Amino acid sequence: MSDCSTDIVIIGGGLAGAALALLLRKRRAVSVTLVEAVPLPISNEVPFTPSFDARSTALSAGTLAIFSQLGIVDALLPYAADIDVVHVSRRGRPGFAEISASEENLSRLGAVVENRWLGRVLLNAVRADSGITVIAPDKAVALTRLEAGYKVCLESGTELVCRLLVAADGAESKTRDMLGVGAEHHDTGHAALIANIGLSQPHKGRAYERFVEDGPLAMLPMTDDRSALIWTGPRARIEHLLALSATDFLAQVQEQFGQRLGTLKSAGERVTYPLILTRTFAQALPHAVIVGNAAHTLHPVAGQGFNLTLRDLHLLADKVCAAPNIGELAPLKAYVDARVSDQALISRVSHWLPSFFRIQTGAVSHLRQLGLIAFDMLPAVRSRFARKAMGFAND
Numbered sequence: 001m002s003d004c005s006t007d008i009v010i011i012g013g014g015l016a017g018a019a020l021a022l023l024l025r026k027r028r029a030v031s032v033t034l035v036e037a038v039p040l041p042i043s044n045e046v047p048f049t050p051s052f053d054a055r056s057t058a059l060s061a062g063t064l065a066i067f068s069q070l071g072i073v074d075a076l077l078p079y080a081a082d083i084d085v086v087h088v089s090r091r092g093r094p095g096f097a098e099i100s101a102s103e104e105n106l107s108r109l110g111a112v113v114e115n116r117w118l119g120r121v122l123l124n125a126v127r128a129d130s131g132i133t134v135i136a137p138d139k140a141v142a143l144t145r146l147e148a149g150y151k152v153c154l155e156s157g158t159e160l161v162c163r164l165l166v167a168a169d170g171a172e173s174k175t176r177d178m179l180g181v182g183a184e185h186h187d188t189g190h191a192a193l194i195a196n197i198g199l200s201q202p203h204k205g206r207a208y209e210r211f212v213e214d215g216p217l218a219m220l221p222m223t224d225d226r227s228a229l230i231w232t233g234p235r236a237r238i239e240h241l242l243a244l245s246a247t248d249f250l251a252q253v254q255e256q257f258g259q260r261l262g263t264l265k266s267a268g269e270r271v272t273y274p275l276i277l278t279r280t281f282a283q284a285l286p287h288a289v290i291v292g293n294a295a296h297t298l299h300p301v302a303g304q305g306f307n308l309t310l311r312d313l314h315l316l317a318d319k320v321c322a323a324p325n326i327g328e329l330a331p332l333k334a335y336v337d338a339r340v341s342d343q344a345l346i347s348r349v350s351h352w353l354p355s356f357f358r359i360q361t362g363a364v365s366h367l368r369q370l371g372l373i374a375f376d377m378l379p380a381v382r383s384r385f386a387r388k389a390m391g392f393a394n395d
C-alpha cells in the first residue's frame, strides 16, 4: 500500500476531469492526481474510453476560447470542422431559421471534433504537465473525511490524501454516492443514435438540426466530407434503426433528413446511448465538489453538455485557485451560486426543445412554425440566442 499527499484528487479522467486538471494547473502550481477507471493509452495514441468514444462533440466558440487559453486549440483544429452556419428546420413544414458566423462577426460559430481526437489532445496535455499524476486503471473504493480534506482509498490499495476531492466520474458517479449526495435521474424513454455519414458533396461548414416526427436529428460537419449524425427518439424506434442493414438505415436517414446535403453516400458504425437526465442534489461540500455528467447530464439536442461543463470548470478553477486554503467551502459555494442560473437555463432548454417539437396539437404546431419563421426574421433575437448557445456567458 502506498500513501500519497496531493492538493487535489479528481476521480474520472474523461472530458470533465482532464479539462479541469489543465484549468487548475494553468492558474496555480497545485498538485493534481487524476484517477481513471479504464486504461489510458500511452502518449500520442488515440484513446477509446467511455468519454473519448465514437461520438463527436460540437465545441462552442466559448469552449474554443477556453481551449485557446489552455494552449491546446492549435493541436485540435486539424481534426476539427468549423461550424459556419446552423440551420434549424422541421420535416414536412415550411420555414427554417439560420444562425451564421458572418452575421455574428465571428470566424466560426464553433467546431466539431471526434471525441477520440479530443481525448488525445487533452490527455497529451495532461501527460506533458509534471504537476498532474495520472493513475489508470484504478477506482476509488472508499473515502474518509479528514479535518481538512479526504483520504481516498483506491482499488489497487493506493491511498491518496487531498485537500479537495472532485467527483468527475460520470452520470452514475460512485464518488457522488460515497460523498452521501443523492441525485435525480429522469429516464426519458428515449435514446440517441450516432453514426458518421459519408457525403457526396461538401457540407460547407453547415450544421443542421431537423425536427422529425420521432425527435431531433442533427447532422454536424466533420472533416473529410462527412457529417456526424445524432438522431434521438423513442428507444424502440432507435433500436429498430440500429437493427436495419446499412443500406436501409441510410435510406431512412435520407428520407427523414431530405436533400440539403445531396445524396448521402455511406453510414459508419452506429452506436446508441440511453437518454437518462441526471441532476445532483448538491454540487459543493466542504473539501469536495461534483462536476460534469456527475452533476448534470443533459439531452444532447443542442450539443450543450460539455460546453456547459467547461464554463462551470473555468469558474471553478478560478475560485479554487484564488482561495488561500484549497478546498474551503466558501469559494466552492460561490462557484455554485454563480453557475446555477446558466445550468438551469441550458438544461431547461435542452429538455424542453425536443418535447415542444413533438407536440402535435394544432395551436402548438402553428406557434412552432411561426416561432421558427419569426426567429429567422429577427436578427437581434437570433443574435442573443446565438451568443448564449456559443457559450459567451454574459449574454
Ligand SMILES: Cc1cc2nc3c(=O)[nH]c(=O)nc-3n(C[C@H](O)[C@H](O)[C@H](O)COP(=O)(O)OP(=O)(O)OC[C@H]3O[C@@H](n4cnc5c(N)ncnc54)[C@H](O)[C@@H]3O)c2cc1C
Residues within 6 Å of the ligand: 011, 012, 013, 014, 015, 016, 017, 035, 036, 037, 038, 049, 050, 051, 052, 055, 056, 057, 058, 059, 138, 139, 140, 168, 169, 170, 171, 174, 175, 192, 194, 230, 273, 291, 292, 293, 294, 300, 302, 303, 304, 305, 306, 307, 308, 309
Ligand atoms: C450522443 C451524445 C452527444 C453529445 N454531443 C455533445 C456535443 O456535441 N457538445 C457538447 O457540449 N456535449 C455533448 N454531449 C455531452 C458530453 O458528452 C458530456 O457533457 C461529457 O461526456 C461529460 O463528460 P464527463 O467527463 O463529465 O463524463 P463522462 O464522459 O461520463 O466521463 C466519466 C469518466 O469517468 C470514468 N469513471 C467512471 N467511474 C469511475 C470510477 N469509479 N473511478 C474512476 N473513473 C471513473 C469513466 O471511465 C469516464 O472516463 C453529448 C452526449 C451524448 C450522449
